[in-house]
Amino acid sequence: MEDFATLTYNGQKITLPVVIGTEGERAIDISNLRAETGFITLDPGYANTGSCLSAITYMDGEKGVLRYRGIPVEQLAEKSTFKETAYLLINGRLPNREELTRFSVMLNDNSLVHEDLKTFYQNFPRASHPMGILSSMVNALRSFYPALTTLNLREEITITMTRLLAKIRTMAAMSYKISRGHKVVYPRSDLTYCENFLNMMFDNPVRPYQINREAVNALRVFWILHADHEQNCSTTAVRVVSSARVNLYAAISSGIAALWGPLHGGANQAVIEMLTAIQADGGSHKKAIERAKDKNDPFRLMGFGHRVYKTYDPRAKIMKKMCDELLESLQINDPLLDIAKELEEVVQKDPYFIDHNLYPNVDFYSGIVLRAIGIPTSMFTVMFAIGRLPGWIAQWKESVDDPKWKICRPRQVYTGAQAYDFVPIHARV
Ligand code: CMC
Secondary structure (H helix, E strand, C coil): CCEEEEEEECCEEEEEEEEECCCCCEEECCCCHHHHHCCCCCCHHHCCCCCCCCCCEEEECCCCEEEECCEEHHHHHHHCCHHHHHHHHHHCCCCCHHHHHHHHHHHHHCCCCCCCHHHHHHHCCCCCCHHHHHHHHHHHHHHHCCCCCCCCCHHHHHHHHHHHHHHHHHHHHHHHHHHCCCCCCCCCCCCCHHHHHHHHHHCCCCCCCCCCHHHHHHHHHHHHHCCCCCCCHHHHHHHHHHCCCCCHHHHHHHHHHHHCCCCCCCHHHHHHHHHHHHHHCCCCCHHHHHHHHCCCCCCCCCCECCCCCCCCCHHHHHHHHHHHHHHHHCCCCCHHHHHHHHHHHHHHHCHHHHHCCCCECCHHHHHHHHHHHCCCHHHHHHHHHHHHHHHHHHHHHHHHHCCCCCCCCCCCCCCCCCCCCCCCHHHCC
16 A cells, blocks of 8 residues: 655645665655755755665664664674674675685685785874775775776676675785784685784784684674664765765765764764773763763763664664673773772763663674774774675675666755845955
8 A cells, every 4th residue: 555645735735655674664655755846955964865765774773773784783792703704794695605715715815915005004104093094095095996887787796895805804904904003914815804903903923813712703893783784874875976976985985984984883982982081080970971962061971872873872782791701701800890890880870861762772892892803993893894894895786786877966054145136356345
């Protein structure tokens, strides 16, 4: 049965189609609104705008549900590998044994990066943020691997997607090594995706890296939890930029740039900085909480709140549990974890946070997990970016495959000066 909504304005009545998703979410299709009435809709921050139809990720912000291609994220975090989850997101279903083997071989075959890339890394100023470097380097990949000439060649698209997935972890680890003035460690075909990354980060001639099962597992879960999150800021950036028909590298580079922001992926770094500041201040979180509640202070409690989740972020639940288990198994006593837990406890009872539906999000405990693995704070958001890459690629592919794919071009309500004549310089006051 087709459903319609009716809009009445100044005696004019128009019907607008209602679109219903597979989980029952409803949207009013306003794509013909302007043609029929002259009106556009206004929705700053797109908080109430559905920008596309998508079959990749389902979220229920009220119930705290997150599923990739229908599978609950809790099950993937428990049973899947990051590689398999990436395949699931991009291809729409879990791979069979043969498909997974082929995917693994392709990832291995593409894991090296062009040696000339090293010179780029070496020439960034030492204080450069790794997210700025990663965004630039992913964009630069287009110059090294320019084969993608048309978006219609399926094979080229597959190779480019695999190349990106394979190289991003090599590039991230390489930037870390070069920033420390250390010799670059190359990927190895005998290691898994997560093991390879940790080995490239931490192996050195003086102390060869011993694969640590707990760290590998924590990284696996961390990356699965970050793998997609439907139309968030960076994914929207990827979709918007690619809608102008730029190459995949440029689109992903824009996603990385968006993710860098402290309101988005940069929050994992900001959380640790906030907890460290609380620690330096004697461990009292009172000041931070008061500042977060003060309307005249732009300070926010980092790692709290979410545009969609109005309850506990399901990723944060898994991350918190994993954080406890990891620290215990590695016998790490991180005072920041105690501060984080105390802060959460106090916040949960505070009417301001209750009334505003502010719960811990994925970034609140993730930094403590990354610290325990040995990842430096400045690399935290890079870790998020590696995890989010399959989601960006899946969303990009879905938009490219959409027969109704259009350039993204919102409108505005102009509030500036009305037309007036140009004044020659001698006549200006
Ligand atoms: N601390 C204090 N107050 C907050 C916070 C916070 N972390 N987050 C939201 N609020 C308040 C905000 O001041 C506003 O209050 P009022 O209505 O009284 O003016 C109200 O809650 C709504 O805030 P908003 O900015 O309109 O909400 P939003 O949906 O636009 O923003 C958010 C979502 C995630 C940007 C925001 O909650 C925030 O800035 N959180 C801290 C940064 C953070 O942890 N980001 C990571 C997000 S999860 C990872 C990811 O997906 O990137």
